[in-house]
Amino acid sequence: MSAGPTAWDRAWYGPVSSARYWLLTRAVLALAAIDTWLLMIPRGGRYGAGGFNVAHFAWIDRLFPVPTPQAYVGTILLSGFLAALGATGILRRPGLLLLTAVYSASWMMSQLDSYQHHYFLTWVFLCIALGPHLRARDAFAPSPGEPRTLQAWSFKLLAALGTVLYAFTAVSKTEPEWRSGEVLIRINSSEGKLEWFRQFAANLGFSDATFWTLMGHSVVLVQIVIALAYLSYVLYGERASTPVRVIRWVGLVAALSFHAGAEYFGLRIGWFSYYMFVLTLVFFLPEAAVRVVGWALTWPWRVLTRRLEPDDADAAPDRQPVAVAVALVVLAGVAATMALLLAPALDLPGTRWALAACAVTVLGVGALRLWRRGARAALAAALAAALAAGCLFVTVEQTDVRYDYYRFIGGDSMRRGELEAAQEAYGYANTYAPEGSSRFNKVLRIRRRMALEHRRAARR
Amino acid sequence: MGKGKRQRKAGAKPDKAEEAPAPPPRAPAEPEPPLDLPPPRTRRRINALIAVTLGFAVFIPLTYYMSDDRRDERYAWRMFSAQRAEVCEATVVEDRLDPDGQTRSHPLDLVVTIHQAWVSGLKLGRPDIVDRFLDYRCEQPDVRRVVLTRDCRSGAGRPLPPDVIDHPCPDAAPAAPAPAAGS
Numbered sequence: 001m002s003a004g005p006t007a008w009d010r011a012w013y014g015p016v017s018s019a020r021y022w023l024l025t026r027a028v029l030a031l032a033a034i035d036t037w038l039l040m041i042p043r044g045g046r047y048g049a050g051g052f053n054v055a056h057f058a059w060i061d062r063l064f065p066v067p068t069p070q071a072y073v074g075t076i077l078l079s080g081f082l083a084a085l086g087a088t089g090i091l092r093r094p095g096l097l098l099l100t101a102v103y104s105a106s107w108m109m110s111q112l113d114s115y116q117h118h119y120f121l122t123w124v125f126l127c128i129a130l131g132p133h134l135r136a137r138d139a140f141a142p143s144p145g146e147p148r149t150l151q152a153w154s155f156k157l158l159a160a161l162g163t164v165l166y167a168f169t170a171v172s173k174t175e176p177e178w179r180s181g182e183v184l185i186r187i188n189s190s191e192g193k194l195e196w197f198r199q200f201a202a203n204l205g206f207s208d209a210t211f212w213t214l215m216g217h218s219v220v221l222v223q224i225v226i227a228l229a230y231l232s233y234v235l236y237g238e239r240a241s242t243p244v245r246v247i248r249w250v251g252l253v254a255a256l257s258f259h260a261g262a263e264y265f266g267l268r269i270g271w272f273s274y275y276m277f278v279l280t281l282v283f284f285l286p287e288a289a290v291r292v293v294g295w296a297l298t299w300p301w302r303v304l305t306r307r308l309e310p311d312d313a314d315a316a317p318d319r320q321p322v323a324v325a326v327a328l329v330v331l332a333g334v335a336a337t338m339a340l341l342l343a344p345a346l347d348l349p350g351t352r353w354a355l356a357a358c359a360v361t362v363l364g365v366g367a368l369r370l371w372r373r374g375a376r377a378a379l380a381a382a383l384a385a386a387l388a389a390g391c392l393f394v395t396v397e398q399t400d401v402r403y404d405y406y407r408f409i410g411g412d413s414m415r416r417g418e419l420e421a422a423q424e425a426y427g428y429a430n431t432y433a434p435e436g437s438s439r440f441n442k443v444l445r446i447r448r449r450m451a452l453e454h455r456r457a458a459r460r
Numbered sequence: 461m462g463k464g465k466r467q468r469k470a471g472a473k474p475d476k477a478e479e480a481p482a483p484p485p486r487a488p489a490e491p492e493p494p495l496d497l498p499p500p501r502t503r504r505r506i507n508a509l510i511a512v513t514l515g516f517a518v519f520i521p522l523t524y525y526m527s528d529d530r531r532d533e534r535y536a537w538r539m540f541s542a543q544r545a546e547v548c549e550a551t552v553v554e555d556r557l558d559p560d561g562q563t564r565s566h567p568l569d570l571v572v573t574i575h576q577a578w579v580s581g582l583k584l585g586r587p588d589i590v591d592r593f594l595d596y597r598c599e600q601p602d603v604r605r606v607v608l609t610r611d612c613r614s615g616a617g618r619p620l621p622p623d624v625i626d627h628p629c630p631d632a633a634p635a636a637p638a639p640a641a642g643s
Contacts (some may be wrong), residue, residue: 046577267540
């Protein structure tokens with residue numbers, strides 16, 4: 001006699017919305033790609049500065065004592081590229097596991113990166129890698145009114161990890177300094193962004209002490225509510241009864257307001273809030289809303305991918321010699337462009353080895369798709385790689401990434417008395433400086449200081 | 461009717477004509493879709509992976525709360541904690557062997573020595589960074605002892621007791637102390 005499904009089975013193997021699953025995985029990967037290039041590259045110059053480093057784990061210190069900017073920036077470029085490829089749906093499990101490993105290496109190599117959400121993203125990428133591969137056209141039915149589900153225990157695991165994150169955050173906020181509002185007073189002291197709320201409470205007759213205590217306690221409550229909302233998705237998934245739906249609505253409002261508050265305060269937490277906005281909206285909004293919005297947003301993508309890889313392509317892989325030759329030429333062209341043209345154009349350390357690794361990945365993925373699914377699939381991989389490389393180029397070219405990268409090095413070298421390095425870095429920064437932000441005065445000041453030091457040395 | 465009741469008590473099947481009309485079956489609030497369960501062997505592996513992942517995810521922050529040292533908040537989900545709200549200054553004084561063979565105390569300019577980001581880690585007293593920094597300074601040939609002092613104020617501005625770490629360099633050769641003035 002076989003036993004029926006247990007509560008454990010229902011929790012982990014219950015159906016999840018295909019729309020939620022597709023939107024979350026692709027949105028997080030796309031966000032991570034831009035995040036790595038835009039926010040993490042500018043910090044690359046601090047790696048190895050002064051010959052000092054502390055990795056997150058002692059064994060890394062023994063293997064790679066001091067990382068260099070080349071190693072860090074290259075790792076970041078590669079992980080961003082893999083995330084972008086993942087967002088297009090080209091990468092399968094091995095590629096996504098590679099992304100998890102490369103991204104983890106980027107933060108593990110040094111405690112200069114102590115953002116807790118980078119550690120959380122490692123878990124998120126792992127969950128994405130362990131989940132089933134889903135195409136947009138499979139996630140969304142031709143009509144937005146038709147829901148689709150799939151079995152994805154890794155998606156439930158991600159919700160469980162969200163529960164753990166917010167539960168521990170709630171515990172951390174139960175400290176006396178938080179409950180009394182001391183920490184909030186400190187956060188508020190710099191720009192007074194809670195003043196309006198404090199004034200409002202004062203007008204209602206609340207004393208300052210009561211206001212801060214209430215605020216401190218409310219943060220704990222908010223974390224608990226969010227944790228419960230994530231837990232409800234683990235336990236009930238799409239089978240939401242009215243009380244569960246209420247918890248999720250309250251969780252939605254609580255999480256959005258909490259993370260919007262963090263952004264309002266201007267806390268230096270990178271894009272943590274944006275990742276959590278994605279998770280919050282996808283997990284807690286009603287399935288129908290997620291499905292309809294996702295259906296509309298993915299319409300161009302579904303049309304494009306259907307043209308590139310029609311449904312019958314899986315059944316009869318396209319192996320005609322001409323098609324195969326075209327796919328190989330395009331693949332090689334994209335890989336060569338990345339390694340030979342894009343790498344020097346980015347003008348950052350570590351780009352040569354990183355873009356070479358990206359090119360090898362593209363060739364590997366393309367060859368595998370060609371072998372398994374034919375020429376059209378390989379061509380789709382080449383186009384996805386071109387899209388990812390284009391996004392990388394635009395992100396670096398059209399923003400202040402390089403300017404920030406070089407001026408930060410200039411500032412640090414200046415502080416540590418490495419004048420030649422500072423002069424060189426500020427020279428690079430000037431090349432990429434936005435209008436009115438050049439560092440020519442700094443270069444002149446460095447030159448004067450260098451001349452002074454030369455004269456002093458000559459006198460001695 | 462009475463006969464029917466007696467029959468039911470005796471366990472006999474009631475006459476259909478005598479049955480009261482049954483209420484229409486109530487539909488469940490949410491129809492439960494059939495579970496798409498993986499094969500048992502795969503499921504066992506997945507279950508183990510889920511358990512290990514969740515175990516790690518819970519155990520890692522728990523180690524913070526089980527530890528006596530509360531300065532290392534990595535992986536503990538303690539964003540904007542009271543510890544982070546502290547405002548600290550870090551100063552370092554080193555005993556160095558001077559060219560004349562005497563050991564003297566010298567203040568160390570931290571910002572000139574290491575990157576500003578590491579100075580922030582020292583100010584927060586993060587144990588790995590502090591330990592590595594002390595070893596790093598002791599790797600300099602003339603350094604004999606490193607004293608790191610952290611002066612902090614709590615989030616509310618209350619001064620906290622200074623945190624002083626006196627670290628004699630383990631491999632430092634003993635040196636003659638500086639002669640007293642006038643000798």
